[in-house]
Amino acid sequence: FGILASQPIIQGIPLGQARSSEIHHESVEFPFNCSNLVNYPSVFEPKESSTNGTCPDYFRWIHQDLKQWKSTGITEDMIERGKPSADFRLVIVNGTAYVERYRMSYQTRDVFTIWGILQLLRLYPGKVPDLDLLFFCGDDTVIKKRNYKGRYAALAPPVFHYCGEKAALDIVFPDWTFWGWGEVNIKPWEETLRAIKKGNERIKWEKREPYAYWKGNPLVSRDRRLSFMKCNLSAKHDWNVRLYKQDWGQEIQGGFKHSKLEDQCTHSMTLMIQPKYYDFFSRSMVPMQHFWPIRRKNRCKHLKFAVEWGNSHPHMAEAIGKAGSKFIEEALTMRNVYDYMFHLLNEYSKLLKFKPTIPPNAQKLCSETTEQGLWKEFMVQSMVKSPSDKPPCALPPPFEPQAIQASLDAKENKTRQTKTWETEYWKKLKH
Numbered sequence: 006f007g008i009l010a011s012q013p014i015i016q017g018i019p020l021g022q023a024r025s026s027e028i029h030h031e032s033v034e035f036p037f038n039c040s041n042l043v044n045y046p047s048v049f050e051p052k053e054s055s056t057n058g059t060c061p062d063y064f065r066w067i068h069q070d071l072k073q074w075k076s077t078g079i080t081e082d083m084i085e086r087g088k089p090s091a092d093f094r095l096v097i098v099n100g101t102a103y104v105e106r107y108r109m110s111y112q113t114r115d116v117f118t119i120w121g122i123l124q125l126l127r128l129y130p131g132k133v134p135d136l137d138l139l140f141f142c143g144d145d146t147v148i149k150k151r152n153y154k155g156r157y158a159a160l161a162p163p164v165f166h167y168c169g170e171k172a173a174l175d176i177v178f179p180d181w182t183f184w185g186w187g188e189v190n191i192k193p194w195e196e197t198l199r200a201i202k203k204g205n206e207r208i209k210w211e212k213r214e215p216y217a218y219w220k221g222n223p224l225v226s227r228d229r230r231l232s233f234m235k236c237n238l239s240a241k242h243d244w245n246v247r248l249y250k251q252d253w254g255q256e257i258q259g260g261f262k263h264s265k266l267e268d269q270c271t272h273s274m275t276l277m278i279q280p281k282y283y284d285f286f287s288r289s290m291v292p293m294q295h296f297w298p299i300r301r302k303n304r305c306k307h308l309k310f311a312v313e314w315g316n317s318h319p320h321m322a323e324a325i326g327k328a329g330s331k332f333i334e335e336a337l338t339m340r341n342v343y344d345y346m347f348h349l350l351n352e353y354s355k356l357l358k359f360k361p362t363i364p365p366n367a368q369k370l371c372s373e374t375t376e377q378g379l380w381k382e383f384m385v386q387s388m389v390k391s392p393s394d395k396p397p398c399a400l401p402p403p404f405e406p407q408a409i410q411a412s413l414d415a416k417e418n419k420t421r422q423t424k425t426w427e428t429e430y431w432k433k434l435k436h
Contacts, residue, residue, distance in 0.1 A: 049393070057397060060341070060345070065401050078357070081358075084162065092110045097350075097361070102122060105366050106368075113187060121179065121346070136353060149173055169284075216246060242305070246305070277299060279299065279301050289336075310427040
């Protein structure tokens, strides 16, 4: 059983690796230079006239994330007010991207985020509309709903970010790790997904260890994770949990031999500790279908019961594990990631009340890279080599308000069912 620990950090990769404050590296300049040597198509000319089917259900959340500005539109004044919350400003004019940086982001988050957007421009050349947006690359959300209620609602600045939460208005965008996380040797998503699929074939379900497993840095989100580490095997307790500390400094020196995702992510049933944040796809994942929900309070007891239930119901646990893997493998393909980006940016551009122009201090970006080492390797691996031969998938319509509530109620009911089972389990142990 793999554990997903709730954390104020991006969750774009299954069993995502946490950042470590112990990692130090030289600052990386934007690895983009423009020259006349690159002759790439500027017009999108798909071979197929029809759309590439309907997008996965989680694309519907695009409408919800932009709902705040549907009635007012997005003005230049809103963009100006959002600058203090952003790491950079990205402007696309006539298919060319320009960036204005306000501050350094952590590691190379900004570099690989922009790299990903440049690859979208290469996948659908000339199809991404003119736009002007702000992007924040940190962990916590920045545009809090409490600051934009009533008459202040029309003042909310639109800021793109890797995650959202119930109390925030951040516009959720795929995180940088889809194009690689060089600092911790996480390869681009297509390569990582292939490795995970191959890793799944190594050990048959019935041969796997009957414990919950987690490996990460307990010093990130220190309060939550250090209390989480108390669930580990000790002389007093065995909560059916095996937790391992990830020392990134040691991993860097040792060549990342013990931190490969394919050695950790399997078809095992995922135990997800109730998250505060969500990313662009996770809102469409369903408890007891794609994962087992773990409440934050008394998590050690909840984890122990989840493992006991899984070991007592191996076929059902295996089905949940495989359904979760199938969701990731089929709904989270790189093509869908790009199509999500395309539709989000396209819908966002429709809200602009002004014509985007190139900021005076902005730098023009191209898909050439002069970076060396692992960053260059990941960029070459994740580079879109040629335009798509088919259009993006068709964006489904928004959720009806009652549909969102019905979905939330259904998830809560499934979570409540596990709570009922657990209560019965602990009662039996007392007798």
